[in-house]
Amino acid sequence: xxxxxxxxxxxxxxxxxxxxxxxxxxxxxxxxxxxxxxxxxxxxxxxxxxxxxxxxxxxxxxxxxxxxxxxxxxxxxxxxxxxxxxxxxxxxxxxxxxxxxxxxxxxxxxxxxxxxxxxxxxxxxxxxxxxxxxxxxxxxxxxxxxxxxxxxxxxxxxxxxxxxxxxxxxxxxxxxxxxxxxxxxxxxxxxxxxxxxxxxxxxxxxxxxxxxxxxxxxxxxxxxxxxxxxxxxxxxxxxxxxxxxxxxxxxxxxxxxxxxxxxxxxxxxxxxxxxxxxxxxxxxxxxxxxxxxxxxxxxxxxxxxxxxxxxxxxxxxxxxxxxxxxxxxxxxxxxxxxxxxxxxxxxxxxxxxxxxxxxxxxxxxxxxxxxxxxxxxxxxxxxxxxxxxxxxxxxxxxxxxxxxxxxxxxxxxxxxxxxxxxxxxxxx
Numbered sequence: 126x127x128x129x130x131x132x133x134x135x136x137x138x139x140x141x142x143x144x145x146x147x148x149x150x151x152x153x154x155x156x157x158x159x160x161x162x163x164x165x166x167x168x169x170x171x172x173x174x175x176x177x178x179x180x181x182x183x184x185x186x187x188x189x190x191x192x193x194x195x196x197x198x199x200x201x202x203x204x205x206x207x208x209x210x211x212x213x214x215x216x217x218x219x220x221x222x223x224x225x226x227x228x229x230x231x232x233x234x235x236x237x238x239x240x241x242x243x244x245x246x247x248x249x250x251x252x253x254x255x256x257x258x259x260x261x262x263x264x265x266x267x268x269x270x271x272x273x274x275x276x277x278x279x280x281x282x283x284x285x286x287x288x289x290x291x292x293x294x295x296x297x298x299x300x301x302x303x304x305x306x307x308x309x310x311x312x313x314x315x316x317x318x319x320x321x322x323x324x325x326x327x328x329x330x331x332x333x334x335x336x337x338x339x340x341x342x343x344x345x346x347x348x349x350x351x352x353x354x355x356x357x358x359x360x361x362x363x364x365x366x367x368x369x370x371x372x373x374x375x376x377x378x379x380x381x382x383x384x385x386x387x388x389x390x391x392x393x394x395x396x397x398x399x400x401x402x403x404x405x406x407x408x409x410x411x412x413x414x415x416x417x418x419x420x421x422x423x424x425x426x427x428x429x430x431x432x433x434x435x436x437x438x439x440x441x442x443x444x445x446x447x448x449x450x451x452x453x454x455x456x457x458x459x460x461x462x463x464x465x466x467x468x469x470x471x472x473x474x475x476x477x478x479x480x481x482x483x484x485x486x487x488x489x490x491x492x493x494x495x496x497x498x499x500x501x502x503x504x505x506x507x508x509x510x511x512x513x514x515x516x517x518x519x520x521x522x523x524x525x526x527x528x529x530x531x532x533x534x535x536x537x538x539x540x541x542x543x544x545x546x547x548x549x550x551x552x553x
Contacts, residue, residue, distance in 0.1 A: 144321065145262050149270050151319040152255045153277025155214045158312045159251045160281030162221045162244065164407075165305045166228070167381035168289040168400065171389040172298040177234040181386060185508020187238040188382070192501020195245035199253045200494030206486065210258040211320040213250040218313035220247025225306030229299040251278075252493045257486035258320070260477060268426070268474045272418020275470040276411055279462075282381060283407030290400025352483055352491060360479040363537035364472055365495055370533065371434070371472075372500035373526035374441055375465050379503055380406070383511065383519065384444070384458070391516040392449050405455045409462020417467040418474070426475040427534055433471065434531030437464035441524040445517045468527070475538065 174184060205213065224244030231237035259270040285305065292301035355361060373379065384406060388399045421429040440460035447453035473492065480488040510519040 141263070147319065148262055148321065149259060149273050150277075151315060152210070152214070152258055153274050153280075154312070155218060155316045155320070156251055156255060156274055156278035157281035158218045158309050158316075159221060159248050160278035161285040161305065162225055162248070162281075162309060163381055164282040164285035164403075165225070165289040165301060166241070167385050168286050168293065168396075168403065169228075169298045169302055170382060171386055172293060172396075173237060176298075177237065179234050180512050181390075181508045182505075182512040183234070184382075185505040185511075187241060188508075189501045189505035191242040191245035192504060193498045194242070195249050196497035196499075196501055197494050198246065198249040199497060200490045201249075204490075209320075209322065210250075210254050211317065213254050214320055215313060215317040217248055217250045218309060218316050220244070222306045222310035222313060223247075225302050225309060229302035229306070252497070253486060253489040256473065256489045256493075257484075260485050260489075266422060267477050268418040268420075268422035268471065269415075271474050271477070272414040272421075272467075272470040275414045275418075275466070275473075279407060279410035279414065279466055283404060283411050286385070286403040286407065287400040290396045290403075294396045352487055355480050355483045355488070356491060358479055360538050361476060363533055364476040364479060365492070366537070367530040367533040368469075368472055368496040369499040370526050371468060371530035372496065372503045373507065374437065374523035375468055375500075375527075379500065379507060379523070380461070380465065382504065383507055383516075383523075384461070386511065387445065387516045387520070388454075391445075392454075394449075398451065402451070402454055402458050406458040406462040409459040409464075410466035411462075413463035413467035414470050418470055421471045421474060426471055426478065427538060429471050430468065430475070430534050431531055433464050433468045434527045434534075436460065437468060438524040438527035440464050441520055441527070445520040465527075472534075475534075 170184060174181070221244060224240055224247065227240045228237060228244070231240055255274055256271060259274055260267050263270045289301040289305065292304055356365075385399055385403055388394045388402055389396075394402070417429050417433060440457060440463075443457040444454070444461055447457050473489075476492050477485070477488065507519050507523065510522060
C-alpha cells in the first residue's frame with residue numbers, strides 16, 4: 126500500500142520484548158568500534174600526510190574510491206541472509222582492528238591507502254545489517270533505535286579523538302593507530318558473544334501509526350515486496366536525493382576528516398587542542414540524535430529534519446566564521462555535533478517508513494549503498510575545494526548542501542492524504 130493508507134495488520138502491543146534493549150546496546154557498541162576507527166584516522170590524517178608529503182586532494186581521492194566500493198558492498202546486505210548479524214558484525218570488527226594495526230605499520234602513502242581501502246571493505250555490514258537487526262526487533266520505535274545506533278557510533282567518535290591526540294602528542298600517530306587496533310580487537314568480543322536474534326528469530330511487533338500521519342505495517346508485513354518498486358516511491362526518491370545532497374555536510378567521514386584538518390592546517394591548533402575541540406563536536410553528536418530521534422517518533426520526521434537542516438547549515442558556516450577563539454570554536458563545534466549528526470538517523474527513519482513491504486536488510490542495503498557511495502564522492506570534492514580555494518569555501522558548500530537537502534524534503538517528501546492515496550500495484 127502507498128504510504129498514507131491504513132494498515133490492516135493486526136494490532137500487537139508495541140512494548141519492548143525481553144532482550145530488545147540489550148540488542149540496541151550491543152549493536153550500537155559495534156557501531157562504536159567502527160566509528161572509533163574512523164575517528165582515530167581523522168586525527169591521524171594531517172600528521173600522516175605531513176610524513177608522506179601528500180595533499181588533501183590525494184587523500185580525498187583515496188577515501189572516495191574506498192567509500193564508493195564500500196558503499197556499493199552494502200547493497201549486498203539483502204543477499205547474505207544466511208549469515209547472522211553476529212557473524213557479519215563480528216568479522217567486521219576483527220577486520221577493522223587488523224586494518225588499524227596495518228595502517229600503523231605502513232611505510233608510505235601507497236600502503237597506507239591500500240590498508241585504508243581494506244578497512245572500508247571490511248566495515249560495510251554495520252550500517253545495513255545493524256540497522257535492519259534493530260528495526261526488525263523494535264519496528265514501532267524506529268526513530269529511537271536508529272538514533273541509538275547512530276549515537277553508538279558517535280560515542281566512538283567522542284572517545285577516540287582525545288585518546289588519539291594524547292597518543293600522538295606523547296608518542297606518534299603510528300602508536301595511536303596501533304593502540305586503537307588492539308582495543309578494537311578486545312571490543313569485538315562483545316559483538317561475537319552478545320548479538321542475538323529475537324526469541325522467534327524475527328520481530329513480531331506490528332506498529333502503530335507513523336509519525337508523519339501514515340499507518341505503518343510491522344515487520345510481519347515487510348516480508349514481501351519489490352525493492353525496485355519501493356525505490357520508485359516519491360518519498361523514497363526524495364529521501365535518497367536529499368541524502369545525496371546533504372552528503373557534502375554529513376557524508377561518509379566528511380566531518381571527521383575536515384573538521385580536524387581545518388583545526389590543524391587552517392587554524393594551526395596543537396594536537397591536544399584539536400582533540401578537545403573534536404571531542405566537543407562528538408559530545409553534541411552523542412546528545413543530539415537521541416533527542417531528535419525520539420521527537421521524530423512523536424512529532425514527525427519532516428518537521429524535525431527542517432530544524433536540523435536549518436541549524437546544521439548555520440553551525441557548519443559558523444565554524445569557519447568564528448575565527449580562532451577556542452570558546453567560540455567549541456560552541457560552534459557543539460552545534461555541528463548536535464544538528465549535523467542528528468540529520469542522518471531521522472532521514473534514515475523516514476526512508477524506512479517509505480519502504481513498507483520490503484525486508485529491512487534489503488531496504489537498508491539499498492539505502493546505504495546509494496547514500497554512502499555519493500557521500501564518498503563528496504569527500505573527494507571537498508578535498509579538492511580545500512586544496513584549491515581553502516577551508517572557508519569548502520565549509521560554505523557543506524552548509525549550502527543542508528539548505529538544498531531541506532528544500533528537497535519540503536517539496537517532495539510529503540505524504541498523500543488518506544483520501545488521495547490509492548493502492549499501489551507492487552511487482553513481485
